[in-house]
Amino acid sequence: MKMKKVLAMAASMVLCGAVFASCGSEGGSSNESKKGDKLITVGIINNDPNESGYRTANVNDLKATFTKENGYDAKFSYSLKNEEQINFAQKYIQDEVDYLLLSAADTAGWDSVLKDAKDAGVRVILFDRTIDADESLYEASVVSDMDKEGEQAVEWLKNQNLTSYDIVHLQGVMGSAAQEGRSGALTKTAAELKWNIVAEQTAEWSSEKAQQIVQSVIDADKKFNVIYAENDDMAKGAVAALDKANISHGVGKDVVVIGFDCNKWALEELKAGNWNYDGQCNPFQSSYIVDIIDKLEKGETLPQKTIIMDEKGFDATTITDADVEQYGI
């Protein structure tokens, strides 16, 4: 019995050790190039790259930009948890990085650590997500405007001049910024122009749930001619349900399909004419960030704190192969 206890103890120690080891390597422990050489040190705190295709593209973009060749000494750490992210931030402040780039998991709880950063002379740039903290605590934030993404898509839909608008609306996880922005635009315009919302349900970003929802709409014999899915996965699930029921979709067909995020496979569907529209959620913030850092290094002041990125919407009839390559994530 005692033997087993000891064994269990040993096993848990090993596990703990492994966890610490992995944290250590994630945190990036190189202290060599602190000051002296010309490299600009950057600490980047991001969400887990596995979170979504968007995040993977975002992480890859940052990794490709902040390299030694481009004059940066960058350290990366990833977590979906706010407390862990704050720990990473404290570590970077101790390391005296020049810039701290932050995509916060949660909007709250950042005040004190950002004050520490300010006192230590670390300049903070937010990307992708904003936080609830005083504007003086960070230099700039580079974000997407989710409301505008929705508005662009709805504007496009309006310009299609369909004879009737019977819409199946597939929502993301309720309360997320992307869901609120993309739903808001549709709900508003639908009320103004008396568009008929046949069904409005959350599929929680999941293709399979989207498929079930659209299936149930079809089974109920409800007529619809637009699928407004708030991400590509859900649009894909919806299209699978349409295929099952032999309902045609895409350019010049019975049902208009709208998706978001511009995954590469989604843009390929668009190019093939199976979908009609895909709205971009731009994950490529690094060029904007580099711009800001350049300006700050030269001692210039920034014209505005919040920088909203350009975001495109692609129409199946006008999209080119070059677009698929360039904007597909």
Place this chain on the structure above:
Amino acid sequence: MNPTSKSNTAGSIITAMFRKQIFIPLAALLILAVFNFIMDPSFFKVTFGHNSNGDPILSGNIISIIDYGSELAILAIGMTLVTAASRGQDISVGAAIAIGGSVVLRVLCGTNSRPDEIQAPIIVAFLVCCLVTMACGAFNGILVSVFKIQPMVATLILFTAGRSIAAWINNNELPEVRDKTFSYFGGLIPGIPIPTPFFIAIACFILIFLVLKFTTLGLYVQSVGINEQTSRLNGLNPAFIKFITYVILGLCVAVAGLIKVSRLRTINYSVVAKDIEMDAILAVALGGNALGGGKFNISASILGAYVIQFLTTTLYKFQVQSDALPAYKAVVVIALVVLSAPIVREKIASLFKRIRPERAELKT
């Protein structure tokens, strides 16, 4: 035979029915069915048509239920055994499905994430997937049986790490299988209008019933769950039996994973089979199985799984508002779970006895 004794037997049948474990999921199914029938009889309509490939297909809510409920039903088999033997639940099945599905795609796609042709036979991909998910099960099983860690804590490790491992298996790419035959497992086999997942589920049920009938697995699992010490004294090896239930669950996960990735011939690591572990545990609970281990009834769990899918489809059909969806589900689930609690069932049964006290006396 006078009329009193006749109704007496009827009364005792009702009492006995309430005591039967399978009564609760059956009753829940019946209530949902009756509710749907009253609200809108067209719920049960099944239509025959053709899909965009020209293959025949049946569609309707009932077909959706037996289609989408199948993975959950398959998982419920393994989860019931795990619950009975180890007196705890495996919360890593969703993550394990992501791993298994990822392995299937990896083997089929090879190094290129979107090949035009599959790189290995599907059966090979499935067998590799079985090995990997059974290894995951074995990992959990060893933690639980040898190191005596609480099942929920032991499986928490894989629950946390699983989806990252799944993404890592495919280098974080989103592979897509273009070969049409791969979609047979989660879709339709041309010519057969009923979704394949249902047939796969039936095959799994038959298999497990044969195993339980012709081996002593069921008896051993039950006795280990009821009293480990006594089982040991009777010559059983409780650690091995617990271990084997986790491996069986791993096998169930492999089948469910194959169906999941086959549906759309691709995978999304963060949302595939999300929260399915909770539904699987719920299916076991709805089946009237004690979550504290011991006696179990697999058919009740399977029925419980289809009840959950019936509920989901019903909520979709009635277009419950998105923000309120979880609340509706929670209310129904609480009602069902409370009803299925042994203490409540005993109360109801004794209530029936009290209503007909004179007949109960007659009997004695």
